[in-house]
Amino acid sequence: MSGIVFANTLRTSWKQVLYWGLGLGVLGFYIGFIASSSDIIQGYADLLASMPPALLQAFGASSVEVLRSSEGWIVSVFVSEAAIFLSVFAVMAGMNITANDEQSGVMDVVMSLPISRSSYLLERWIGYAAIGLGILLVCAAITLFSLVLFGVDAQMDLVFISILNLYPGTLLVMTVTGLLALIARRRALAIGLSAVFVVVSYVFNLIGGAASGAMADLMQGLSFFSYTKGEQIVLGNYDPANALLLLLVVLAGFALSVRMFVSRDIGV
Amino acid sequence: MASATVIEISGLSKTYGSGSRQTAALRNLNLSVQQGEIFGYLGPNGAGKTTTIRMLLDLIRPSNGSASIFGMDIRDHSVEIHRRVGFLPGELSLWEGRTGQQIIHYVASVRGDTKGITKQADEFAKRLQLDTSKRVRDLSSGNKRKLGLVLAMMHSPDLLILDEPTNGLDPLVQQTFHEMMDEFRDKGKTVFLSSHILSEVQAICDRAGILRDGDLKAVESIEKLMNVEFHWVDVQFRDAVPEGLARQLQGSSEISDVDINGSRVKMRLTGDFDPLLRMLSDGYVKDLRVEEPTLEDIFLAYYSDGREAR
Numbered sequence: 001m002s003g004i005v006f007a008n009t010l011r012t013s014w015k016q017v018l019y020w021g022l023g024l025g026v027l028g029f030y031i032g033f034i035a036s037s038s039d040i041i042q043g044y045a046d047l048l049a050s051m052p053p054a055l056l057q058a059f060g061a062s063s064v065e066v067l068r069s070s071e072g073w074i075v076s077v078f079v080s081e082a083a084i085f086l087s088v089f090a091v092m093a094g095m096n097i098t099a100n101d102e103q104s105g106v107m108d109v110v111m112s113l114p115i116s117r118s119s120y121l122l123e124r125w126i127g128y129a130a131i132g133l134g135i136l137l138v139c140a141a142i143t144l145f146s147l148v149l150f151g152v153d154a155q156m157d158l159v160f161i162s163i164l165n166l167y168p169g170t171l172l173v174m175t176v177t178g179l180l181a182l183i184a185r186r187r188a189l190a191i192g193l194s195a196v197f198v199v200v201s202y203v204f205n206l207i208g209g210a211a212s213g214a215m216a217d218l219m220q221g222l223s224f225f226s227y228t229k230g231e232q233i234v235l236g237n238y239d240p241a242n243a244l245l246l247l248l249v250v251l252a253g254f255a256l257s258v259r260m261f262v263s264r265d266i267g268v
Numbered sequence: 269m270a271s272a273t274v275i276e277i278s279g280l281s282k283t284y285g286s287g288s289r290q291t292a293a294l295r296n297l298n299l300s301v302q303q304g305e306i307f308g309y310l311g312p313n314g315a316g317k318t319t320t321i322r323m324l325l326d327l328i329r330p331s332n333g334s335a336s337i338f339g340m341d342i343r344d345h346s347v348e349i350h351r352r353v354g355f356l357p358g359e360l361s362l363w364e365g366r367t368g369q370q371i372i373h374y375v376a377s378v379r380g381d382t383k384g385i386t387k388q389a390d391e392f393a394k395r396l397q398l399d400t401s402k403r404v405r406d407l408s409s410g411n412k413r414k415l416g417l418v419l420a421m422m423h424s425p426d427l428l429i430l431d432e433p434t435n436g437l438d439p440l441v442q443q444t445f446h447e448m449m450d451e452f453r454d455k456g457k458t459v460f461l462s463s464h465i466l467s468e469v470q471a472i473c474d475r476a477g478i479l480r481d482g483d484l485k486a487v488e489s490i491e492k493l494m495n496v497e498f499h500w501v502d503v504q505f506r507d508a509v510p511e512g513l514a515r516q517l518q519g520s521s522e523i524s525d526v527d528i529n530g531s532r533v534k535m536r537l538t539g540d541f542d543p544l545l546r547m548l549s550d551g552y553v554k555d556l557r558v559e560e561p562t563l564e565d566i567f568l569a570y571y572s573d574g575r576e577a578r
Contacts, residue, residue: 004377012363105361109419112325112355113378114347265328268284 001119009127013096016131020089021138024082028139028163031078032146035154041073055210066231070154074143075162075230082139083166083225087198089135090170093128094177094194095187097121098261103187107266117262125178125254132170136163155234162230165238168246169228173198175253182260185268201225274427274458275301275324279333282319293319295482296333301460301475306453308473308490309462315479317462318358321431324460325355337427351379354420358431358462360412368393368400368407368415372422379423389422395444410436417445421452428452428459434468446472466562493566498538500565503548504555505531516547 034040045067048056056064066072098121101107110120140163147154176197181190201223208220220226227246232238280297283290294316301307311317322328324335326346335342337349362371376385393400398414407415413436420428434442449459449472463469469476470490477487486493509528517526517535520543525536531554537544548556561569 002378002380004374008374012366105357105359106363108322108327108357109355109360109362109375109416111327112350112353112357113375114351114380115378116347263329267322268328 001123002115003123005115005120005123006127006130009124010130013127013131014134016089016093017134017138020085020135022142024085024135024139025142027081027085028078028143029146031074032143032152033150035070035074035147035152036150038070041070042068044073044077066234069234070147070152071158071162072231072234074147074152074154074159075234078143079162079166079230080225082163083169083228084198084202086132086135086166086170087173090132090173091177091191091194091198093132094174095181095191097124097128097174097178097181099178099181099187099190102267105267111266118258121258121261125175125257128174129171132174133167136167136170139163158234162233165228165230165233165243168243168250169224171250172224172246172253175250175257179253179257179260182257182264271303271305273300273339274303275299275307275335275337275460276339277320277324277333277335280320280323280330280335281332282316282323282328283331292482294323297484299477299484299487301458303458304453304456305474306449306459306461306472308469308476309460309479310464310466310469310476311462311479312464314481316482317479318431319482320479321355321358321429321460321462324429325350325353352426354423354425354428356413356416356420356428356430356433358435360416362404362412362415364405365403367403368398368418371404371415372400372419375419376422381423385423388424389418392418392421392448395448396441408436410438410441413437414441421448424455424457426457428457428461430459430461432463433461434463434465442468470562498536498561498569500559500561501535501537501544502555502557502559503533503535503553505533506552506554507531509533510548510551513547513550520544520547 045064048067049064067076098107101110111117140160143163144156144160146152147156147159173194177190177194180193180197181187184190184193202225204219205223205225208216208218208223208226210216211219224246227242232242277297277299280294281292282294283292285291297316297320309317309320319328323330324337324342326342326349329343338352340349342349366374372386372389373382376382376389379385389400393414396414396417398411398418400415400418402411404412404415413433417430417433420430434445437445446468449461452459453474461469461473473490475487475489476493478485508531513533514526514528517523517533522539522543523535523537525534527534
């Protein structure tokens with residue numbers, strides 16, 4: 001592994017860090033601005049308090065009390081929205097690992113160079129993983145800056161960790177998309193399947209959170225969104241095993257991708 | 269001293285699809301290419317040329333058979349092989365938003381010698397009259413092709429694999445390309461070149477293989493292919509074509525493709541001239557021209573069912 005493909009990936013795609021990071025950062029900035037008004041936070045919490053607990057769960061919070069704190073409100077509202085936007089980035093990044101170059105024919109040139117398929121895949125994957133991390137850091141920096149700017153009384157470290165906690169889920173969607181693209185061979189089909197994966201995960205998390213019982217638990221268990229809930233970080237009952245589990249699935253998905261990419265025909 | 273075998277292909281086959289939709293793109297290909305030769309791989313679209321090339325580069329995997337380049341198996345040692353090979357795909361795609369220079373720099377850095385390779389690339393670009401400062405999306409198809417050639421040749425590979433290399437190049441650049449190929453050969457390097465442009469293969473190749481529907485029909489030296497035992501004979505009589513000549517010509521097993529137009533007769537003659545000259549003696553022959561078959565004639569002969577060139 002020479003790192004040249006990794007460096008080239010960063011060189012050609014670094015602007016995504018800027019665009020996505022700024023895009024999500026603006027959302028964080030806006031949330032920070034709203035969080036500066038305790039009236040709005042309390043009003044929002046009161047509104048949700050009047051709703052059935054199941055609906056509250058569906059909004060990503062297990063108790064109204066979480067929403068009454070600034071960091072709880074920011075994490076419940078902003079981080080859950082950011083997770084959806086990041087899924088879109090992750091699908092695009094997953095397609096960029098190999099599928100787009102394969103579809104355009106560029107892969108024929110690349111794979112005629114002295115680089116093994118597994119090294120190429122690894123460097124591309126690390127490149128886009130680094131871009132994903134860059135986006136989260138830019139987003140976190142802007143969000144925290146807005147909290148300081150608007151004088152929001154919030155525990156910054158919890159907000160920061162909650163935003164970073166989106167990383168395993170982002171990697172998962174990226175890896176699953178990359179794998180689906182290798183299996184499906186058709187770009188449109190791979191994007192469609194990845195979108196289904198994200199939407200079904202989201203719906204499972206929503207319904208699983210709102211309902212109770214074994215089926216609801218199973219649905220939540222199958223949704224990657226349920227493993228990245230920032231609310232648990234704010235409440236202090238976050239289980240790092242959740243992130244670890246997602247990362248293990250990412251690792252397994254990546255290993256499968258390497259196996260697929262090494263053994264299959266390119267551009268057919 | 270015997271030259272080394274650079275490409276050795278043994279029983280290589282490729283099948284696409286499965287079940288009733290299975291199509292054989294290449295069947296039981298056996299071929300070897302020696303060091304220092306320019307080998308032309310001829311055939312129409314869909315004959316299996318690109319499939320062969322893509323298998324040699326380990327882009328696609330054989331259904332059967334094996335191949336080696338520089339004595340190394342194409343699958344087990346693809347990275348080592350690629351280090352010594354330059355490749356130009358038939359349908360070249362490059363990063364549209366990047367300039368020629370950026371792509372050259374990237375490819376050179378993957379090859380591990382940025383400085384030396386880019387210097388060489390500049391020289392090739394100059395010879396091919398290519399402006400490498402432009403983005404790929406702003407290049408014409410011919411200029412993209414030139415960039416592809418630069419990328420394939422800039423690291424002085426021991427083996428060049430070129431799929432339809434002069435597609436879209438203007439005649440002057442084609443001439444430069446031919447000169448470059450001669451220089452490559454003079455340096456003891458090997459070129460495996462697929463083409464459907466027969467005149468090109470005739471002009472620069474030492475040997476050619478003719479592929480048809482996934483089967484290699486023949487491999488011969490260009491010299492030998494050009495030396496097939498038939499000629500085109502064009503006879504111009506002063507007066508009308510002698511009576512009975514047409515019947516005589518059509519009755520001969522060595523004469524075919526007879527075309528009589530006024531006082532002129534064209535035909536394809538296989539074998540000796542004497543029987544024909546005797547047939548022609550009943551008339552006054554004003555002019556007689558004998559043409560060697562072009563590679564295209566030979567090519568068409570191979571492709572005409574039941575009438576392969578000898």
